[in-house]
Amino acid sequence: MIGALPTAASLYQRVRRVIPPVEWPAFAEDIDAILALKRERNAVILAHNYQTPEIFHCVADIVGDSLALARKAMTVDAEVIVLAGVHFMAETAKLLNPDKTVLIPDLEAGCSLADSITPEDVRLMRRRYPGVPIVTYVNTSAAVKAESDICCTSGNAKVIVESLGVPCVIMLPDEYLAKNVAAETDVEIIAWKGHCEVHERFTATDIRELRYAHPGVTVLAHPECPPAVVAQADFAGSTAAMSDYVGRHKPARVVLMTECSMSDNVAVEHPEVDFIRPCNLCPHMKRITLANIRATLEENRHIVMIDRQIAEPARRAVEHMLSI
Numbered sequence: 001m002i003g004a005l006p007t008a009a010s011l012y013q014r015v016r017r018v019i020p021p022v023e024w025p026a027f028a029e030d031i032d033a034i035l036a037l038k039r040e041r042n043a044v045i046l047a048h049n050y051q052t053p054e055i056f057h058c059v060a061d062i063v064g065d066s067l068a069l070a071r072k073a074m075t076v077d078a079e080v081i082v083l084a085g086v087h088f089m090a091e092t093a094k095l096l097n098p099d100k101t102v103l104i105p106d107l108e109a110g111c112s113l114a115d116s117i118t119p120e121d122v123r124l125m126r127r128r129y130p131g132v133p134i135v136t137y138v139n140t141s142a143a144v145k146a147e148s149d150i151c152c153t154s155g156n157a158k159v160i161v162e163s164l165g166v167p168c169v170i171m172l173p174d175e176y177l178a179k180n181v182a183a184e185t186d187v188e189i190i191a192w193k194g195h196c197e198v199h200e201r202f203t204a205t206d207i208r209e210l211r212y213a214h215p216g217v218t219v220l221a222h223p224e225c226p227p228a229v230v231a232q233a234d235f236a237g238s239t240a241a242m243s244d245y246v247g248r249h250k251p252a253r254v255v256l257m258t259e260c261s262m263s264d265n266v267a268v269e270h271p272e273v274d275f276i277r278p279c280n281l282c283p284h285m286k287r288i289t290l291a292n293i294r295a296t297l298e299e300n301r302h303i304v305m306i307d308r309q310i311a312e313p314a315r316r317a318v319e320h321m322l323s324i
Contacts, residue, residue: 005039008032011058017271018053018264027054030290034059037297043080045293046073046093049239050259050285051084057268059293060084065240066092066138067153071322073097082296083304086111086284091142094304095315102304105292109284113139113224116194117173122147125170129190134170135160136317137177139196142306144172145314151321154223155238157181161189163324176200180223180230198280199224202257206278207232210255214276218251222258229257246270259285 008028012019019027031054038045038061046069047060056063062072066089073081073093080101083090088111090104122134122144135157136148145151152160152171158181161169169187171178173194182189202225210217220242221233230236235245242256243266255276256263263275296302306314 005035007035008058015053015057015268018267027058027290030294031058033294034290034297037294041080041297042078043082043297044076044078045082045084046076046089048085048089048285049243049265050261050282051265051288052261052286053264053268054290055084055288055293056261056265059290063265065153065155065238067155067238068240069093070096070138070153070318074322076100080297082293084288084293085109086114087304088114088139088141090304091306091314092138092318094306095142095145095311095318098311098315101300103296103300104302104304105289105296106287107302109287111139111284112197113137113173113194114141114144117144117192119143119147121192122172125172125190125192129168129170132168132170132190133164133166134172135164136172137174138318138321140173142314143310145317146310147313148172148317149320150324151317153238153321155240156321156324157223158184160321160324161185161187174224176226176230177223179227180225180236183227183230196224198259198282199257200226201280202226202229202278204228204232207257210276210278214253214255216253217276218249218254220245220254220256220258222256225257233257242266243269246273261285 008031044061046062047056073096082103086109094102133149138151138153170190173192175191178189178191219233221230221236253274259282260279263277267275
């Protein structure tokens with residue numbers, strides 16, 4: 001049940017440190033309209049940590065990383081779910097809520113990792129490595145998940161791999177995540193060659209230059225970054241783990257080696273921390289805007305549908321993950 005309806009004017013205080021006053025009027029009308037539409041349609045908005053602050057802090061009802069959104073999607077009692085994120089996230093929400101209407105504001109909000117592998121590729125890996133379990137990152141299409149034994153996120157990948165109790169697993173499609181997990185476990189991991197177009201651009205040289213320019217800075221890296229980056233970081237973890245780290249340790253100065261909006265969203269909660277921002281934008285996440293969230297709710301457009309023959313095995317792979 002959505003609580004008392006706030007207004008754009010009251011919400012600005014929450015984000016005033018990261019959104020200049022001159023920009024706010026461009027957002028206010030859409031925010032007020034979205035807040036009203038959510039109540040009218042009994043809708044909730046799930047927003048990933050990479051959404052911009054005016055979405056993340058002002059219209060979203062549930063926020064988090066892929067694992068948090070997957071878990072919380074199962075508890076939603078609204079009739080309509082709007083996924084402010086990329087397409088595979090909307091599919092996951094639909095898998096876990098087959099009887100609800102799931103909407104995505106832009107059908108072109110894709111993912112380089114999801115595009116890096118097909119169901120045929122997964123079947124090929126099964127033939128090449130018979131009997132080896134396939135762990136598939138949630139950053140994949142429902143059709144790829146349907147070919148898998150279990151899913152994982154960046155936040156639970158090591159736990160999932162070790163939970164299977166086998167000496168070797170296939171981990172798809174993020175090569176760097178697989179290598180970073182392999183460095184922390186005795187389980188042999190066979191990797192694919194997919195990369196995140198945001199995280200693959202970070203380098204170990206970037207970290208050295210940041211430490212030189214900002215002495216004492218704490219460096220947090222996402223495990224989709226290359227292993228050389230993770231090795232030089234002070235901490236590596238999912239977006240939720242990075243946010244938790246900042247909250248627990250309160251570093252005087254910190255850099256998050258991940259998508260741009262993450263720093264803005266965490267900075268809202270921790271005004272005492274100085275955030276250094278080496279900005280790599282996700283062009284897919286940035287396709288989601290207040291304007292198209294509003295249009296999605298007004299027009300009931302971009303309904304997420306998954307073929308039943310794909311949905312059932314894909315759901316099993318996601319639910320297997322959530323049961324661990």
